[in-house]
Amino acid sequence: xxSWQSAAPIPLTGADCFLxxxxxxxxxxxxxxxxxxxxxxxxxxxxxxxxxDLVTQVSRANPLLRAPIRRPFxxxxxVYDTPRARFDAAPPVWVHESSSPRSERVPxxxxxxxxxxxxLRRGELLRFDIVRYGGGAEGTDFAMTWAHLLFDGSGSEHxxxxxxxxxxxxxxxxxxxxxxxxxxxxxxxGRGAAPPRGPRAQGLKARAYQARMAGFxxxxxxxxxxxxxxxxxxxxxxxxTYGPEExxxxxxxxxxxxxxxxxxxxxxxxxxxxxxxxxxxRGLSAESYVVPVVANLRPKGARGAIFRSHVSxxxxxxxxxxxxxxxxxxxxxxxxxxxxxxxxxxENGAAAMNFARWAPSRLYARMAERILKGELASFFFAYTGxxxxxxxxxxxxxxxxxxxxxxxxxxxxxxxxxxLRDGRLNVGHVRQQDVFSAAxxxxxxxxxxxxxxxxxxxx
Amino acid sequence: xxxxxxxxxxxxxxxxxxxxxxxxxxxFTEQSSLVDAGLDSLAVTQLLLAIEEATGVWxxxxxxxxxxxxxxxxxAACVYELQRRAS
Numbered sequence: 001x002x003s004w005q006s007a008a009p010i011p012l013t014g015a016d017c018f019l020x021x022x023x024x025x026x027x028x029x030x031x032x033x034x035x036x037x038x039x040x041x042x043x044x045x046x047x048x049x050x051x052x053d054l055v056t057q058v059s060r061a062n063p064l065l066r067a068p069i070r071r072p073f074x075x076x077x078x079v080y081d082t083p084r085a086r087f088d089a090a091p092p093v094w095v096h097e098s099s100s101p102r103s104e105r106v107p108x109x110x111x112x113x114x115x116x117x118x119x120l121r122r123g124e125l126l127r128f129d130i131v132r133y134g135g136g137a138e139g140t141d142f143a144m145t146w147a148h149l150l151f152d153g154s155g156s157e158h159x160x161x162x163x164x165x166x167x168x169x170x171x172x173x174x175x176x177x178x179x180x181x182x183x184x185x186x187x188x189x190g191r192g193a194a195p196p197r198g199p200r201a202q203g204l205k206a207r208a209y210q211a212r213m214a215g216f217x218x219x220x221x222x223x224x225x226x227x228x229x230x231x232x233x234x235x236x237x238x239x240x241t242y243g244p245e246e247x248x249x250x251x252x253x254x255x256x257x258x259x260x261x262x263x264x265x266x267x268x269x270x271x272x273x274x275x276x277x278x279x280x281x282r283g284l285s286a287e288s289y290v291v292p293v294v295a296n297l298r299p300k301g302a303r304g305a306i307f308r309s310h311v312s313x314x315x316x317x318x319x320x321x322x323x324x325x326x327x328x329x330x331x332x333x334x335x336x337x338x339x340x341x342x343x344x345x346x347e348n349g350a351a352a353m354n355f356a357r358w359a360p361s362r363l364y365a366r367m368a369e370r371i372l373k374g375e376l377a378s379f380f381f382a383y384t385g386x387x388x389x390x391x392x393x394x395x396x397x398x399x400x401x402x403x404x405x406x407x408x409x410x411x412x413x414x415x416x417x418x419x420l421r422d423g424r425l426n427v428g429h430v431r432q433q434d435v436f437s438a439a440x441x442x443x444x445x446x447x448x449x450x451x452x453x454x455x456x457x458x459x
Numbered sequence: 460x461x462x463x464x465x466x467x468x469x470x471x472x473x474x475x476x477x478x479x480x481x482x483x484x485x486x487f488t489e490q491s492s493l494v495d496a497g498l499d500s501l502a503v504t505q506l507l508l509a510i511e512e513a514t515g516v517w518x519x520x521x522x523x524x525x526x527x528x529x530x531x532x533x534x535a536a537c538v539y540e541l542q543r544r545a546s
Contacts, residue, residue: 259520260528262500299482301497334520341504 009072009079010064014353015309016149017078020069021361022409023120023147025228028362030410032233033118033147037405038156039110039239040142042397047167048130048140051395052093054166054173055128059090061174064307065150066090069120077357084123091126102133102141104241106405110143111236114407114430118147125150140397152309153384153404154296159306160388167395176306202351209348212340213371216317220373221290224278225413225435227374237405237430240445242452247425250452257330265333267383268293268316269326270451271416275379276323277447278440289378290317295346312349314340326451380408380415387419387426403428416448425452462542463514468535475509476531489531498528516542 012020023034059065063085071078096109109129118124124147131141144156151159165171242250254263272289279286292313298305314337322332340346368376387402403426408415413432418425427448436444449455463471473489480502481487487496498506503523511517516538527537 259500260523260525261494261498261503262520262523264500295501296499299497300480300499300502301487302482338504338520341501342508346501 009081009083010067010308012069012078012080012149012357013308013310014350014355014357015152015311017357017359017361018353019149019309020078020120021356023149024361026233026407026409027117029228029230030233031117032115032235032407033120034409035114035116035118035145035407036148036151036153036156037110037114037143037145037407038160039106039403039405040160040394040399041401042140042142042394043400044137044139044397046130046132046136046140046142046397047395048095048132048136050167051128051130054163054395055093056090057173058163058166060087062176065126066123067125068123069125069149086123089123091128093128093130096129096131097135098131098133102138106237106239107131107141107143110141110145110405113143113145114235114237114405115233118145120147120149139400142394148406149309151307152296152311153294153382154298154304155306155308155310156404157388158304160394161391162306164391164394202354205344205348205351206355208343209345209352210371212345212348213315213368216288216290216315217371217373219288219317219319221288221317221375221378222284222286223375223378223412223414224275225411225432228369228376228409228411231410233407233410234433235407235430236433237428239403239405239426239428241401242425242427244423246453247420247423249454250425251420253452253454257327258334262334262337264293264383265330265337267418267452268381269330269333270448271379271381271418272318272329273323273326273451274416274444274448275414276320277443278436279320281440281443285320286378288317288319289323290315290372290375291378291381292316294382295349297346297350312346312353314346314349375411376409377412379412380406382406382415382417384417384419387421401426405430408432427452462546465535465539468514468538468542469532471513472506472510472535472538473531475506475513479509480506491530493528493530493534494525503528510538514538514542516545 019034026032026034063082064080066089067080067082067085069078070081109131113127113129126146129143129145133139146156162171166173254266258266268291272291275289276286292315294311295314297310297312316333316336318329318332323329382404384404388399392399402421403419404417405428406415406417408430410432413435415430417428417430469489477483477487481496481498483496507518518538518541522537527533
């Protein structure tokens with residue numbers, strides 16, 4: 001048994017606590033957990049029985065996967081209470097035999113799963129849904145859904161890679177090393193964008209972060225869904241997969257205009273303008289667009305950590321008058337990114353999230369709400385680059401496509417998640433069902449398509 | 460203070476990468492691929508800021524081509540050229 005699997009509880013990272021606060025807020029206001037999802041669209045040959053067996057073995061060897069999350073004595077920073085993880089509580093694998101033919105549409109059950117609750121206090125952290133077509137002969141759709149803090153996006157891909165390696169017999173379920181498991185704190189500290197040591201230095205950084213966030217309130221954002229409110233969560237999403245030619249055109253534009261290693265800003269600019277098109281259609285002004293972009297804090301070049309969230313946030317704010325021209329917008333985003341990294345915004349964010357470990361989750365959510373005048377953000381956005389690069393098969397089946405999806409609260413009610421798989425761009429749009437009309441959705445997609453490909457007119 | 464020579468620039472950039480930004484072992488050399496070693500969008504910006512602090516030269520992000528980021532040596536050549544033009 002690895003050292004990290006010992007009886008000692010495992011602390012949540014600052015980012016985990018940020019996401020735990022979101023979960024509490026989503027449950028309170030929208031009756032659903034804050035979940036994330038990874039989808040694989042598989043060909044024939046998925047070994048269901050072997051997969052179920054693998055999940056049981058992995059869960060037994062790794063108590064964190066079923067550990068209740070709680071705050072010791074009701075006061076201390078929350079932990080994965082691994083000593084109290086139930087031995088027999090393996091993550092559930094739900095199998096759905098589909099009688100309808102397979103299509104490009106994502107199965108409804110995957111949306112339902114994002115609208116469900118998973119009780120963190122009972123260790124309900126992870127579940128799988130397997131949709132089989134023709135008993136698996138026509139392929140399988142696979143969804144892994146998890147409480148957003150169990151893995152971040154990179155960690156979830158590492159976990160899938162690790163399951164695949166276990167299936168191939170290259171790894172054993174109990175083989176997780178500390179760097180891959182939970183014991184990463186020592187690796188992220190003191191390197192790159194890690195938070196500084198010492199409570200005073202951290203306090204100053206957290207305060208600088210809060211001051212920067214408070215500056216956004218001068219022209220607060222407005223989301224398409226409107227401010228936070230109590231309403232049942234009803235999410236759906238679709239993923240548009242661009243063909244190889246369109247993808248290579250989009251990737252080339254992103255590289256040329258935003259830079260070889262920073263294409264994320266190109267995609268962010270396109271998604272801001274797609275939301276702007278809907279505001280314009282409604283005859284409304286957003287006042288400003290405020291969007292968080294995840295910054296990965298993993299040590300660069302090290303073997304990837306699987307569990308917990310190792311991220312900070314870079315926040316961007318742009319105004320409607322800066323959005324009209326794509327090149328102008330992209331230039332502003334580039335300038336903001338550089339200025340914020342220069343001022344230490346990422347480290348400040350990490351320090352602020354570390355402090356949040358001590359704050360009651362509702363207090364933290366209320367602070368965020370107050371600063372942004374009832375909104376959490378204009379929308380959520382992620383560009384995660386190549387999806388599971390180098391992994392062609394999963395548990396016996398070819399991976400035909402794959403992408404991330406994530407829950408988005410009733411406000412802001414819209415999230416765009418982009419990634420690449422085998423030379424094809426996947427553009428996922430997760431939304432609260434009543435936020436976009438059919439005409440608005442069409443305008444959103446048309447604008448996004450124009451900016452990604454640099455063409456006039458939609459498809 | 461005299462501007463660093465090309466050889467010194469290679470050493471400066473290599474040291475920043477090895478000690479501050481990348482989690483790499485002895486297999487990482489001045490000729491190693493930076494992207495393969497784990498340099499990403501955040502790390503490359505931190506690298507530019509560290510180079511500016513050490514040399515006073517700012518490398519515009521438009522110069523971050525695959526060729527210039529091929530290795531510490533090639534990036535040093537790019538910085539050296541910028542430094543030479545500025546002097």
